[in-house]
Amino acid sequence: MPWCLIDGKNVEFSDGATIIEAAGSAGIFIPHFCYHPGLGAPAQCRMCVVEVEGRTKLQTACSTPACEGMIVKTGSERVKQVQKSTMEFLLINHPLDCAICDKSGECMLQDNSYHYGDATMRTVEERRTYADLEMGPVIKKNMNRCIHCTRCIRFGEKVAGIAEMAAFGRGGSTEIATLDGAELKTPYAGNYSDICPTGALTLKDFRFKKRSWLLTKTAAVCEGCSRGCAIEVHHADGVVYRQVARENLRINRYWICDEGRFLYRYLGDPERVRQPLVSGNISDWVSAAGVAREMFNGGRVMVLAGEDLTLEEAKELLDFVRPAGAGIFRFGTPQVCAARDDGDEDMILRRKSKTSNLHGLQQLGISAFDGRPSGTVLVVRGGRAVIPDLGGCKVIGAGVFQGGETTDFEAVLPGRAFLEKGGSIVNCDGIEQRGVSVVPGPAEAKGLGDILRLLGRGGD
């Protein structure tokens, strides 16, 4: 591999790598705004300049290819001076409203200003202001905070496949807006907020809910469809506040869809069944488990396993059900009965199977439910799988349900959702990923193992 010298450190890089990429691979951070690994390097913000020996002008690290033997300095006096003036330029018109800005604490402008800017300001001029623009339900725009990095424009063009954002006007009065002031159309709009280096594009869903530094950030896997995108769950005190995309070059690169992003809402849905139910009424574990056990052991039983269960849960269920001689089938997304039915829903990430573990459950040899229920039915479900029509059967529910789904159920035993329990799922490409338990879940919810033990044992 070719090598270069960055800040005195010998750095190997692959052919075609830019200086910023080479430096990054060696753990050397070069401040930047417009560059994003998934959106290219237009070299517009000029923050990433470095000194390259033998070249008179400072070079933009994002767009300059690393060369064999190149000697790069990322923190020379000249570089520092330009970084300082770039920060000064960017802050001439940026409002000092960090105190009420949702980006605060995770803002590239704030961080770079702190590390590379000057503590004093030389401007006395009035700041530039723009009128607000409504951009639909996902994103709130505040153009006054924009630093014209054009990441959002490039995201639309290069990733979302819909050029809905553009630069209007020119020079200092350039405005970034949607074409014709339309609302954002892409089902990936949440990413605009993830990539915005300032608080110009914030997530309406998250605004004013929590300061970013009060959030614990846990790596997780999205259970919204069979893609299994890498996400980061931001939570505090057992409550999930938002989900953002996490880089995984094999699966979702840097992006997630809005459906997945906002999926966490069902965890805290007021309609969620959080306590054991008997005939639709709030009960306790002793009574509800008693009713369920009696039904389960009282005759022919069919078990329906949601494709939103983890591999571990599915195996536990198989071990429980098979000795009892009950039939077990899986269910998930209508019309997507098997891996062969599961295809891309768009050209980006979303899959047809809206449950996370169709491929895993199929691999375990569990057959798809054929739509003909019989006897007593035990529905075990993680929260996403669409409950099929169970016609006049007596039904026990175990797992995560919303109130309206269980009106006809004899008993409901509340379980934990994916982010509350963790476990492994297999995505559409056969990649097995393990999620961890991020939040504890409702106090009365139990893990599937505990529920099955209650069903099997003779009374507690």
Place this chain on the structure above:
Amino acid sequence: MYIAGGETLFVQHLGITGARTLDYFKKHMTGYRAAQKAAGMTTEAIIDEVKRSWLRGRGGAGFPTGTKWSFVPKTTAQKYLVCNADESEPGTFKDRAIIRNMPHMLVEGMIIAARAIGASRGYIYIRGEYEEEAGILEEALKEARDAGQLGKVDIFVHRGAGAYICGEETGLLNSLEGLRGEPRDKPPFPAVKGAFDGPTVVNNVETLACIPSIIMNGGAWFAGLGRIEKSGGTRLVGVSGQVNRPGLYEIPAGGATIREIIYDICGGIADDRQLRAVIPGGSSTPPLSADEIDVVYDIEPLACAGSMLGSAAMIVVSEDYCLVRLLERIVLFYERESCGQCTPCREGVAWARKILSRIERGTGTDRDISLLLSVADSINGKALCALGDAAALPIMGFVKKFRADFEAHVRGGRCPGA
């Protein structure tokens, strides 16, 4: 329009009725005979001839044209020749004269250039305000096409929409492709990846119009028209400002000093006033003071004098004009014309203009003068394209050479002499 000694290529055809017709072109100019001659030459021979001519780009940067052509890779990729007719630098009006009076000379130059670089398509990107000139070019192209002169090269006229930045060659290419008129990060340079990602040469109107006579008479002849080393041919000089006879002149390259141009050719300063400053090559070039005008008016002598020849658009400023106000007006132009994509130009130029306006109005402070210089320094050489420098260099030049004027504005709220 005046001629200043020696042989001329252009000015003799100015103001002649019918000069723009194919008929006149055949009778009094190269008449597509140069293109026919070039058709019998190898591409290398054409490029060598142009290299020998020491023709240097007339758009502003002064890069040797033959060398530029030789950068185009010898691949089978679709290549493009683009004529930059976006003439937008304040003070410049030479290309318009060529287009209006001798459009066929440009077309013939393009045919030869296209052959030299292996391009089968040519575009003339003409500024939107040159509406009539675009029509003249269309007419000339039609005449040439009907007469079978274009051969295998197809040339299109593409009208801009009125942005200065589209005169920057990569901004021009973006605009030509239908994209937002924003310069591209370089490298890659257009010779490698230009219009529609193909190898592209972008040449100025005057540059291309020189080509037929180089091919007809030889590179050595053209080089000999110049009076200094490394600069061939003649130069169209547009003189504006407070001289007695402003206008378009043609001089041998390096054939006159600024003093000679002002006092001998243009009849001196109007109303017998004193000369204060000269902006030698369009509004983006640093000014020279009255005691610096004995410099030979060409690329290298002006570079040595700390300025630039640019597009040879000389703006002459007499003593009765406020230099602070003039600089403010220049910087306002670049503020408005900044495309806005890169930070130093978008934010810095606007800031500099605001500081300048304060100084001009008399509400500035001493600190503002050093702040202005510091802001200009933060822009200079740090922007994505040369537009940032175009604003920063005049600021640095004016403040350095005429600092007393700025101080007088700050302290007394007005010009020293006013």
